[in-house]
Amino acid sequence: MGPSGGGRGQPDDAPPRTGKEPRGTATPPPGPARPEFWRSPLRGPWLTSVFGLVLLFGITVLFVTGLLSYAAYNPDLAAVNDQTPDKGWLGFYLFPWPTSPYWLYRLTQGVHVTLGIVLVPVLLAKLWSVIPKLFEWPPVRSAGHALERLSLLLLVGGAGFEFATGILNVQLHYIFPGSFYTLHFYGAWVFIGAFVVHVAFRLPRALRAVRARSGEPAAGTPDAVGLVSPRPAAPTISRRGALAMVGLGSLALLVVTAGQSIGGWWRRTALLAPHGRDPGSGPNGFQINKTAASVGIRPSDVGPAWRLTVRGPGRQVDLTYEQLLAMTQHESALPIACVEGWSTPDQRWGGVRLTDLAALVGLGVNTPEVLVESVQRGGSFRSAVLSDQQVRDSRSLLAVRVNGAVLSADHGYPARAVVAGAPGVHNTKWVTRLTFGEPV
Numbered sequence: 001m002g003p004s005g006g007g008r009g010q011p012d013d014a015p016p017r018t019g020k021e022p023r024g025t026a027t028p029p030p031g032p033a034r035p036e037f038w039r040s041p042l043r044g045p046w047l048t049s050v051f052g053l054v055l056l057f058g059i060t061v062l063f064v065t066g067l068l069s070y071a072a073y074n075p076d077l078a079a080v081n082d083q084t085p086d087k088g089w090l091g092f093y094l095f096p097w098p099t100s101p102y103w104l105y106r107l108t109q110g111v112h113v114t115l116g117i118v119l120v121p122v123l124l125a126k127l128w129s130v131i132p133k134l135f136e137w138p139p140v141r142s143a144g145h146a147l148e149r150l151s152l153l154l155l156v157g158g159a160g161f162e163f164a165t166g167i168l169n170v171q172l173h174y175i176f177p178g179s180f181y182t183l184h185f186y187g188a189w190v191f192i193g194a195f196v197v198h199v200a201f202r203l204p205r206a207l208r209a210v211r212a213r214s215g216e217p218a219a220g221t222p223d224a225v226g227l228v229s230p231r232p233a234a235p236t237i238s239r240r241g242a243l244a245m246v247g248l249g250s251l252a253l254l255v256v257t258a259g260q261s262i263g264g265w266w267r268r269t270a271l272l273a274p275h276g277r278d279p280g281s282g283p284n285g286f287q288i289n290k291t292a293a294s295v296g297i298r299p300s301d302v303g304p305a306w307r308l309t310v311r312g313p314g315r316q317v318d319l320t321y322e323q324l325l326a327m328t329q330h331e332s333a334l335p336i337a338c339v340e341g342w343s344t345p346d347q348r349w350g351g352v353r354l355t356d357l358a359a360l361v362g363l364g365v366n367t368p369e370v371l372v373e374s375v376q377r378g379g380s381f382r383s384a385v386l387s388d389q390q391v392r393d394s395r396s397l398l399a400v401r402v403n404g405a406v407l408s409a410d411h412g413y414p415a416r417a418v419v420a421g422a423p424g425v426h427n428t429k430w431v432t433r434l435t436f437g438e439p440v
C-alpha cells in the first residue's frame, strides 16, 4: 500500500492531465507531492474523522486532567510547590486543591497518564491518515493557507511534544532541559490553542463525514479534501479492520498500563510500569518512588539524633522519636498517588494529626498552612507547603506507621506526611521540620 516506487519519468507516475486543473496550480514534482503517490485505499474523510473525533474527546479529557494535576500542586501557596515559575496568567484557573474526595488525585492523574498512553495508536493512525496533506502542492497557496498550515504545524508539533514529554517522564527518562513540568505545562497551552482552532474549522466537516457514511467517496474517486487516493492499490484490510487494529493497539496499551493505577493483583499486568511489578510483601510492600539510598539519606540522619522540629509564630518545640510516639496516634486510610500515574490502593497509616502538632506550638482551631521539610539535602521534592485546609483535615497525618508496622526506610522512616487528596509528591518522606504559619 506504500508508494508505487516507480522511477522518475515513468508515465504511470504522472497525473492524468485533463486540462481542467485550476489555474496557477503548478505540476507537483514527482514523489509524495503527487496525490497518486499515496496508494492506500483506506484513506478518506470517514476514517480520518473517526480518529479525529476520538482524539477530540480524549485530548479534551487529557487537557482538563492535566490542568487539574497542576492545580493539585497548590502552586500559588509557595515557591517550593511550583515547578513552573512564571506561569503568569496561565495560572488564572488555579484553586485550592480539596482534600475530599481523598482519592480525587489518584483518579484524575491515573486517567491523565493512562489515557495519554492509550491514545498513542489513535494519534499515529490519525497522522498516517492525513499524511498526503503534509506534502500538499503547492506548499503555500495564499496568506490564509499559510496561516492554516502554520497552525497545523503547531498542532502536530504540539501533540508530538506533549505525548513525548509525558511518556518520557512517566518512563522516568528525565532528559529534559529544565523542568518537565514547565515544558509540559507551556507546551499544553500552545498545543491546545492550535487544537481549538483546528476543531473549530474541522468539526462540522468531520461530523458530516462520519454521519454520511454512504456518501464516502470510493477509493479512486478523489474527494474535495484530498485524502482519497486517486490511484489506490488493492486493499489488504477494510477500513473497519484498520479501525479495529488501532482499537486493539489501544486496548493492549490499556492492559499493560492501567494496573499501575489500579494496584493489587492488576499491578502484575502493568508491564509498562517503570517502578516494577513487584513492590515486595508485608505491611511496607507497596510502590516506592525514591528509595532512601537514592536520595542520599544516611542512617545517622534518621537515627537516635533525629528530631522533629515544630515551629509556630514565636515558638519552637523539638521532639524525639519517642516523644512523637507518645502523642495521641490516629489512623487514616489513604493512597499514594504519583504524578507519574501509578498509585497504591489505600494504605492504613498511623501517626499524629497535623493539627495536634500545630497545637504544640500554640495554634488553635484556625491552623494555618505548613512547610514540611525532609532531612533530605537536595532535590526538588525535599519539601512542600500544605494548605490550611489540608492541615485541618483530620485524615492528614505525620505518619510513623503503615499497615500496622513501623515505616520502612524507603517509605520515609522515621516520619512522613500523608495528606488526603494530595499528589504523592506532597507526602514528604523523612520529615524533620514543620513550620506553621510563616509565609515562605
Ligand SMILES: Nc1nc2c(c(=O)[nH]1)N[C@H]1C(S)=C(S)[C@@H](COP(=O)(O)O)O[C@H]1N2
Residues within 6 Å of the ligand: 286, 287, 288, 289, 290, 295, 336, 337, 338, 339, 374, 376, 379, 381, 382, 383, 410, 411, 412, 423, 424, 425, 426, 427, 428, 429, 430
Ligand atoms: N523527601 C522526599 N519525600 C518524597 C519524595 C522525595 O523524593 N523526597 N518523593 C515524593 C513522591 S514524588 C511520591 S510519589 C511519594 C512516594 O511515596 P512512597 O515512595 O512511599 O510510595 O513520596 C513523596 N515524598
Ligand SMILES: [Mo]
Residues within 6 Å of the ligand: 289, 337, 338, 339, 340, 424, 425
Ligand atoms: Mo511522585
